[in-house]
Amino acid sequence: MLKKLIILLVAFSFITNAQNNFTYKTDFKTILAKTKDANDKLCYDKLLSRFNKNDSTLTNAEVLALLIGFTAKPEYKPYEDMLVENDIYNLNAEGKYYDARIKANEFMQTHPLSVKVIFERAFSYYKGRFEDSAKIFASQGNKIFNAMKYSGKGKTMQDPIFALSPQDGQEYIYKFLSGGIGLKGSLKDENGNTVDFLEVTSKVKEPYNLYFIIQHATEKMPLKLESAVEKEKREKRESEK
Structure with a gap:
């Protein structure tokens, strides 16, 4: 009887662990x-208030819900937002930390969950010797990365990682996994x-793919950009014939 109970418990544990936390x-x-x-x-507003306070009790599921909630906001224009995100990155790369800090603060007023800008903001504050603020922002960024990890293993298309922005998969690999x-x-x-795949490279491991679901982002893609992307894909297919 005890042996059967142990077998049942092990089987239940396996099933529980096999279940996905999130299915898109x-x-x-x-x-x-x-x-x-x-x-x-x-509720988005409640979760955002806690996130902005860097509430340590926020769960991965709650942060994931926060990311999902932002997709319904009028400010969510992921392909246009990437231009601003990259501008802030470039300011830091050029050593213009004050300008990066100002632009990041402005952008975060309307885009509080941009993980790329959160870390660029942290870096600009660190370079300005505002180390306490930098730690808070870095902690917020890690909350988003942990929520992404919670959303899926990313090893297959059937279990992808949720990414708010088309760039977030790259940020996840570079900053969270320290990969190439x-x-x-x-x-x-x-x-x-739509699912993006990125090949993760490392000096100590064989390359492998991670999959990130970005359907919610592609639905916000401007028509001109969408046409350009489809044209590029079509030309690539024709060149491979």
């Missing part, structure tokens, strides 16, 4: 609806959702 097809819209409900514990990036591209999963 079934969970994205459900969570998004909750973030719009002022009475729900996943080789090949990259976009695919469609079995549900027609």
Whole structure:
């Protein structure tokens, strides 16, 4: 009897561990609806207030809900936002830390979950010798990375990592995994959702792919950019014939 009980417990543990924390097809819209409900514990405004205070009790599931909630905000224009994010990165790269700090602070007023800018902001504050503020911002960035890790293992298209921005997968690999990036591209999963794949490179491990789901971002893609992307893909297919 005891042996059977142990077997059952082990089997239950295996099933529990095998279950995904987040499934895009079934969970994205459900969570998004909750973030719009002022009475729900996943209400976007409530979660954002806690995030801005760097609340250490925020769970990975709550931070993931926060990211999902932002996709419904009018400020969410991921492909246009990348231009500003890259500008701030370039200011830091050029040693213009004060300018980077000012521009990052302005951008964060409307885009509080841009993980790229959160870390650029932390870097600019660190360089300005505001180390306490830099630590807070870095902690916020790590909360987002941990929520991304929680959302999926990323080893297959069926279990991708949630990425708010098309650039966030690269940030995750560079900053969270301390890896490099080789090949990259976009695919469609079995549900027609856009998934980016990035090859993770390392000096000590064999390269492997990570998959990041960005369907919510592609739905916000400007028509001109979408046409250019489709044209590039078509030309690539023709050249491979």
